[in-house]
Amino acid sequence: MARPRPLVDAVPEARAAREAGPAQGSTGRDTGADFAERLKELPEAQHGRAVLDLVRTHVAALLGYDDPATLDPARPFTDLGFDSVAATSLVQVLSAASGQHLSATLVFDHATLAALAAHLHGELCPRGAGVGAGGVLAVLADLDRLEEALAALPSEDIERHRLPGRFQALTARLTGGGTGPSPDEQLAEDASADDVLAFIDKELGLA
Structure with missing residues (x-):
């Protein structure tokens, strides 16, 4: 990810964006402080949905989707075409957008958008992670794992x-x-x- 890119550096806009770093995420909409403040202004029951929207937005930007809402939260990242490079990029932009230091193995530890959003919600709102929309995301993540386990049973x-x-x-x-x-x-x-x-x-x- 850090190797020289002569073709990219030849484009002034691309070079400026790369030099600016991931401080505002891939969409440039939120810094970690911005998103944390926005969460404070929302009712607790809406925190989980806001975190899921954040994850969807950045995943859609990485994959070239026009509408983040078309991404199924229960669909595994591998089915979406994620590889190690995309996973690393997602960790970088989500770390910057949420203000959290996220694990490099985040995408591999939490295989779907719902599971990843539930984990991030727990990091951002530890007191409310078991209720409201965050609780629903956690249940969805558990259902994803249960469905995968059942599919493997004879x-x-x-x-x-x-x-x-x-x-x-x-x-x-x-x-x-x-x-x-x-x-x-x-x-x-x-x-x-x-x-x-x-x-x-x-x-x-x-x-």
Whole structure:
């Protein structure tokens, strides 16, 4: 990143921008102090959204997107075409824009925009990281990791542990459809006759 660039240096505007450094980020909109002041003026519930917008804005600038809102927060950086150079550039501009000293491995430690924004929100607003929009971002990041882990499981393990039934019960709770079936009720719905008999034997101590 620091090697000489004769072709770039031949363009006065490009040379001036490079010499100016990353103090205002890739978009030139915020310094760390500017963004911190803007956060103070916002209700706490809007802090997480503001941090996500900051991340989206700089990612969009690096990748050439016209509208940052078109970037899916749950999409992995690798799917967006990020490489080590882009990851380093993003760390630099986000460090300058947020006023935080961010790890060089930030993009690799937090694989999606939502996960990275949740981490940055926690750095900027440690007291409010578990509530409001920041809490939602953290949940989204956890869901990203859960989805990735589930995709790697063999189908027989998913069926054996009756994971679909557990997710259906959780969905019912989230959508106001009740607490969902009990484990025994779910077993009766999902399991085969052999599974039911094995369960009874285990409960009676016969297995």
